[in-house]
Amino acid sequence: MVGSVASKFSPASSVQAKLLRVLKTTASPKSPTTPRESMEDLFVTFTDAHRKVLNLMVCNNPSLMSGSFSLLVNNPRVLDFDNKRNYFTQQLHRRPHSREHHGTLQFNVCRARVFEDSFQHLQRKSGEQIKHGKLSVRFYDEEGVDAGGVTREWFQILARQMFDPNNALFQPCAADRLTYQPNKNSWVNPEHLSFFKFVGRVIGKAIYDGRLLDTYFARSLYRQLLEKPVDYKDVEWVDPEYYSSLCWIFGNDPTPLDLTFRVEADEVSCISLKLIPVTQKNNREFVQLSAQYCLYSSIKDQTDNLSTGFYEIIPKELITIFNEQELELLISGTPDIDVDEWQAATESNGYTNSDPNIVWWWRALKSFNRDKRAKILSFATGTSKVPLGGFTDLQGVQGVRRFSIHRAYGDSDRLPQAHTCRFPDRRARLPN
Template sequence: MERAMEQLNRLTRSLRRARTVELPEDNETAVYTLMPMVMADQHRSVSELLSNSKFDVNYAFGRVKRSLLHIAANCGSVECLVLLLKKGADPNYQDISGCTPLHLAARNGQKKCMSKLLEYSADVNICNNEGLTAIHWLAVNGRTELLHDLVQHVSDVDVEDAMGQTALHVACQNGHKTTVQCLLDSGADINRPNVSGATPLYFACSHGQRDTAQILLLRGAKYLPDKNGVTPLDLCVQGGYGETCEVLIQYHPRLFQTIIQMTQNEELRENMLRQVLEHLSQQSENQYLKILTSLAEVATTNGHKLLSLSSNYDAQMKSLLRIVRIFCHVFRIGPSSPSNGIDMGYNGNKTPRSQVFKPLELLWHSLDEWLVLIATELMKNKKNSADITSILLKQKGHDQGATSIPPFEPPEPKSYENLSTGPGESKPDAVAVKQEANADCQDVISMTANRLSAVIQAFYMCCSCQMPPGMTSPRFIEFVCKHDEVLKCFVNRNPKIIFDHFHFLLECPELMSRFMHIIKAQPFKDRCEWFYEHLHLGQPDSDMVHRPVNENDILLIHRDSIFRSSCEVVSKANCAKLKQGIAVRFHGEEGMGQGVVREWFDILSNEIVNPDYALFTQSADGTTFQPNSNSYVNPDHLNYFRFAGQILGLALNHRQLVNIYFTRSFYKHILGIPVNYQDVASIDPEYAKNLQWILDNDISDLGLELTFSVETDVFGAMEEVPLKPGGGSILVTQNNKAEYVQLVTELRMTRAIQPQINAFLQGFHMFIPPSLIQLFDEYELELLLSGMPEIDVSDWIKNTEYTSGYEREDPVIQWFWEVVEDITQEERVLLLQFVTGSSRVPHGGFANIMGGSGLQNFTIAAVPYTPNLLPTSSTCINMLKLPEYPSKEILKDRLLVALHCGSYGYTMA
């Protein structure tokens, strides 16, 4: 054992001697031999190598031209660093970026290395190429302990970098409290500006460093803007730094009002302002009330400016609605904000919180007077059979140099007697109303509708923020009813105003019903545009097919159980992601794109009405479907109805067509439209005729002895079901027969399938809000969901493109369209499905067919012919790849084979 150890020691000494005999003669090779030893602080090995070498310890190597002393300082290799310094290494040698070893030691917090470098006369005032000194590096990283040692050697603690920034600037920016205190104790200039005029306080606020800002303010830092006029508060608000804003306000209370005024600045992001005011409002009840009252006052001033015809409509409208949105947000999130549903401030509740709305009452009063005046003039014009254009404002006649139009106000200001007014208020001008019409005049409704509508929207928002979600303020309902005629006039003039300002109509069915006839009178195309514009409002831009970030976002479907597997994956999927886009892949297939998505919807359409699931039953005509009242035979029927609703909602959301048609009554159920006796004909034509006969004839003396109860199938057994309470004892008479017919209709068409309808709508409304779908009637909804039932070949030809060598006049193309004309309607549907993935044409015809990235025309591309070659397709771009067949007969044969054998299943073609 001893002999073995001796041999091992001898071997070790031999290896060491062999390794440390000498360095290579050239510095380039030698430095790369020494560098790993220096990094590991193997000072003995380095010492041995250097002892018998002419190596230049100041040799600079590598891309950045650093010496071994830089390496030692950077890595904290103290022993090697001392050894190199003793060998004559220059402690102030600068690499290509101007950094000395002291810079690197300071940057990495190598305290011992810093001490040794200072012992060997390292210059702490040397700047690198960016003007940074060692003190800057310590300040950047908050190395306060090292800073205490270093400042004793610094001649100027306020030494500036190339941008004029001192160590105090960077320490404040990075939020290093103790470092800031150390620098200030060492004499740092607390208000020193950099080259752009930014002080340390400015730097602290730019990154929301509350603590360092507080230290500076406590020590007397001045509140100064930079050379561009940007203040510390501006920076805090831009970043949403509520805590830092709070500190600034503590030392400069006047800044509170500045923040309130900032709500009018369009350039500031609204969510950042909300963040700041939300934080400030949470500090105390008094602060909360002060913020709300101040916001209400600013909103009132802006609202009166908006009502003045001399103001910039667009700017004032945006400003008012922005302030009111912020006001409502703060109101809802205030400290211990009540949620008892009391309409505070609008039902006589005199709590402190209700008083914050008081300034806005001036604005609502002006709004009311405008609407009353317009209603009065409308009535006058009706009586005189004159056109509303007699209400005019004269725009010329102002003194030279005048820049505004006098506010338009009612002739009798009696209602203002008990109302204090401010400089921003707008009162209708009696003189202007009476001015005579001329060529320079404008219709007052055209001039005021948008302005008044914006204020009405603000009024609605303020009313709503005090109510529980989903409830409309009684005061606002009363307001709409009071000004019904004027508001209808506004909507008639500009129906899109409902979407721009009258959101309350969409959100409140009670109010929307008063205006629905106006909306339904608008072109179907316009309503479709409004529908999709607001359906996708606020969603990020995305392709029609969602490009998932991971496999979990892909709907992986099994073809052999497409209904159940689809139901399972959709129920687990993220609803928000499905709204943005859909990615579908069939298990065991590689294809994934728009064509696959369309195929999925197409197949699911057929599966939803598959009799095996007992969800829907065919109508009397055999072409449409109605929920099956006996669907309970399937234990999962309500879950499946919910899934069916999700699929139709998703299809409508993404403009995909479904291969299914429902009865008119079911479309009415989706829209929330009451059914009538004529809808019964779809499920029982004979019964519908009987109901029609009752309505058309006098039944007084017929002795029918009908009562308000009927026999119906309840869980497989016939039972007497009352149509209303006590219906079995109420006879049907000539006077109440219309009620009887309606109640029978509701029982047959609605009550019998109410659970199924509810489940379906629960899924449908996950993707389609009830407020938006009500823009359509039952016929239009069918077009939106299922497209045109027939294929117009001439429209198809008109909207087809040709590529890869084909032209419309080519023989192959002419043969192709002749074949399309010859084949059956069913085969045309197969062809359409083969190329586009969908068997339906959207509303508007082939010009509106969608591709993978938007509208994409049906396209035919040339492919070289080989015997027996079948046509293929790229469904994502709606392209038919048609070989150059030598005859019409071969083309037709090959095309039909492809259609009947290959309509399902896609590759990445």
């Protein structure tokens, strides 16, 4: 009796009742007493304040997201990655399509030409056919029935050949040589735009079929797929030296440099911008527009085609519940991070290994699950990918550099910071 009364008035039940009232108010098309903006603010404030309990409730009962709790995706930052992924998968497959209706995508490929052969077989298929069709792949001159293993290997080889320099589609980011950015000179390949659309379809198909790809892209490309605005800080990943210049312009008066709002493009680009002088009044606009060109405009055709292929398989309104770090995990999976190995390969600067902040840092990492560890690694290094050689093979601007933790002097209440590219090493800065 006591137990049943206690459960009836548990904190979770109380939060659920309050949330349902908030959701009912928010979902109401009109309220005679409360402006729409105030209702939305109430929803965001409430869900932010009760994030932990809400995630626990959804984790214990995922079906809640099929009802009124689905409105939580209107404030997706409150949902943990696992809960988002479960909701995403449920919504993605909620309308069953008969495999027989769309047929089997059966074709043969040569191991050395998996990318080209697959492109030729699939380019005439519609997005719906690729999305719902069952893949059945065979390698030339090899025996075996594809019960799943061959398709898995096909995805792995295809992912590697996407980045083959001979295709000229992608180039490694200068910061780490592990992540990739669309190549602005991909036009040397006559079929490059069709190839980019194909790459987008492959990524979408892998997500739809629950396959993981060993593909890691620049943060800015994930932001584009999520239709997020450009962040000039993403330039650091693609071009660290240019980013340093933009940072200086952002924080200083660039008038003596005689800069103008003009892009120095290569001979095949056609850029016409007014020769407006860059001053302290418009330096931040200049930095934003420069980042826009570097990350988006200079490779617009490439990313537009990749996005088009991706959205043919994955609904745009559904994928945007993730942030860029989570999208990387959705595409490439959660790595198995050995915290002891990471700790052994780390240098401390301004701290000793026995200082409380260092002890707390590693203790916290060891207590995290795989998803949280991957997010911390992505925050600290720019990607959740662990090099094949382990943490001792982490790449910096100047080659292999160890991960380091530096003391951040000043306000002890400041949050940890990460510098993924501006310094020779990968470094995290912890407050006193």
